[in-house]
Amino acid sequence: MIQFVNVSKEFVNKDDNVHALRELSLTVEKGDIFGVIGFSGAGKSTLLRMVNALETPTAGQVLVQGQNLAQLSPAELRKTRKEIAMVFQQFNLLDSRTVFDNVAMPLKLNHVPKAEIAERVEELLKFVELSDKRNAYPQKLSGGQKQRVGIARALATQPSILLCDEPTSALDPKTTDSILQLLQKVNRELGVTILIITHQISVIQKICNRVAVMENGRVAEQGTVLEVFSHPKAAITKDFVSTVIDDRIPESIQKSLATDARNNTVIRLHFLGSNSREAMVSAINKKFNVETNILFASVHELQNTVLGTLVLQLVGSSEEIAAVEAYIQKSDVDFEEAAV
Ligand SMILES: Nc1ncnc2c1ncn2[C@@H]1O[C@H](COP(=O)(O)OP(=O)(O)OP(=O)(O)O)[C@@H](O)[C@H]1O
Ligand SMILES: [Mg+2]
Missing domain, CATH: 3.30.70.260 (ACT domain)
Known part of the structure; x- marks a missing residue:
């Protein structure tokens, strides 16, 4: 459903060039909650941003539902992008708008009739359990509540793919768990494929079925969470996994x-x-x-x-x-x- 085929990305700066991705290949299947983990600078956000063509590869191909994003006409790209929504670490809500208006924003941009917007937004707020906050402004919300608004907004246009860039990194552990449960509900009840990037292995452990471990723009290891957690091969994977599955001899x-x-x-x-x-x-x-x-x-x-x-x-x-x-x-x- 999402395929990276030998994708490289080089950022050309004034003083030096950065190889953010190096011949990276991976496949996210329909229905996956696919986790990408790596340290800061590994290239995770660059990878994610390629799925909705916010970044373009220097070499290789990114295919979404079999279509090479680089070969789509602007109209086709707009259509494909509607299938894809994004959730951010810092929520990216509009502070001057209420919860309702934040969630309604993508529908307004798509010229959905007002009555339909009202109905859809109420449904989404119910889904993320925030109906009572419809008229609140983001400043009045906790981090977890803000992320729920971010998720509701992302779901407004009924995407089939949800991209999550460190969605729980700004949250405490308890709130993190409730957001992860919500993402799981999005996957199971709405059938949305989720690509989530994180530097927290516990996020992968709790909700992902597949994982890719990234290091210096490359995939160091990938597989099902069960395979990778039970038999980590790369040194970086062993380090990550040992923090949640400690099988070292005392x-x-x-x-x-x-x-x-x-x-x-x-x-x-x-x-x-x-x-x-x-x-x-x-x-x-x-x-x-x-x-x-x-x-x-x-x-x-x-x-x-x-x-x-x-x-x-x-x-x-x-x-x-x-x-x-x-x-x-x-x-x-x-x-x-x-x-x-
Ligand atoms: N627009 C850009 N111009 C130049 N270099 C960039 C650009 N975007 C990213 N990079 C560089 O590419 C590399 C990978 O960045 P990226 O943001 O993808 O990493 P990341 O894994 O998401 O890191 P973090 O965990 O800190 O968010 C880094 O060295 C970064 O500085
Ligand atoms: Mg990042």
Whole structure:
């Protein structure tokens, strides 16, 4: 539905040229809540702004619903842009207008009849739970309420794609959660595809089904949130994911492992869904002549799926440990030897 094909963007400045995007490719499917994460300057906003042609690529193509934006006539581009709405970190509301008028703005610009505007705005305010604030001015609203107005305004023209540039970065954690829930409702109930950029991995964890991790204008890693969170590959992804899914072995245990003179191996097991961790440990104990010590265990929920991590120390002969590893490999549980 949104495709970036080898997209590069170079900003030419007086003193130096900035490569904001470098041969970047990714695909956002219809119905996705697709998250793009990266540090400041990674190129996230540049990427987002290309979807509604606020930026144009220096090389490569951006396709929206199969159409190459660079090849559209001005009239076609206007039509495509109507399908796409945007939500901003700083809300971008008009302070001199009421909540009602802010939400009505895109409809007025589209010359929608007055009665229809009134009906549509009331419906939108109800959807974002702000009907009682219709006559308030933005200064009187909390950050979360302002963002709800921003979302209602974005939905006014019934877009099929919603672009969100750091929509929760100016909000406290509790308000962030309520805005994320609202975005999820927009996706599920209205069928809107959402492309959201953020530097907060918790945002990705809570609502996205797919993620791309950006570094220096490139995609360092992408995939389903479940794949990427359970098996982060790039160093930057590991850093981000470890802040929400911490499966590092506590330091005190690491110290005692370092002085453990017995022949042993430490493995990290990843359980997805209903795989039972207890069953795996007890099967190893029964079948093999090794001692198993559970060093660390954690459970997280992602995309309604349980993601469990178990760090096990296996003590025994090298042959027996190899046999355990071969046994686990045959099961559907992922594992790797853990660096201690
Ligand atoms: N109009 C512009 N002219 C020149 N350079 C620009 C322009 N827009 C962005 N850049 C540069 O491109 C790079 C990527 O910027 P971008 O705003 O896309 O990053 P970002 O990931 O959104 O960062 P942040 O998290 O701070 O918002 C930066 O080095 C930035 O300075
Ligand atoms: Mg940005």
